[in-house]
Amino acid sequence: MKKRKIVKINEELCTGCGKCVSPCAEGAIQLVDGKARVLRDELCDGAGFCLGVCPTGALTIEERVTEEFDEQAVHEHKQAIAGRPEYAHIMKCSLCGISENDRPLLPLKSKGESEWVCVRCLPGLIHG
Numbered sequence: 001m002k003k004r005k006i007v008k009i010n011e012e013l014c015t016g017c018g019k020c021v022s023p024c025a026e027g028a029i030q031l032v033d034g035k036a037r038v039l040r041d042e043l044c045d046g047a048g049f050c051l052g053v054c055p056t057g058a059l060t061i062e063e064r065v066t067e068e069f070d071e072q073a074v075h076e077h078k079q080a081i082a083g084r085p086e087y088a089h090i091m092k093c094s095l096c097g098i099s100e101n102d103r104p105l106l107p108l109k110s111k112g113e114s115e116w117v118c119v120r121c122l123p124g125l126i127h128g
């Protein structure tokens with residue numbers, strides 16, 4: 001056990017949209033009974049890549065005593081979930097609609113909304 005940063009999910013704010021599932025490189029977040037959950041604390045490194053995509057602000061980082069992040073556990077978990085549809089929330093570019101499978105997407109926050117934008121559409125947003 002160790003005091004460290006880890007993702008915290010506010011269940012009251014979570015709508016179960018699933019947008020936070022795919023940004024988690026460790027596969028630590030899954031929808032359970034319609035709400036996002038950190039499956040096991042040792043799978044979450046507390047990096048917080050999921051925070052920016054949540055449209056409701058349900059995700060935050062807290063510091064508390066919990067299990068240490070375990071890279072070996074993540075490796076085994078990712079092998080176990082490979083190909084499982086509940087982890088396959090495929091995102092699409094909000095501008096052109098292309099899938100993350102066909103072009104890299106980046107999370108973006110604009111006017112209170114969380115969006116995914118592909119690398120081809122992003123320059124147009126930056127330069128107008």
Ligand code: SF4
Nearest residue numbers: 014015017018020054
């Ligand atoms: S992105 Fe936010 S609202 Fe959507 S499932 Fe994740 S925590 Fe819940």
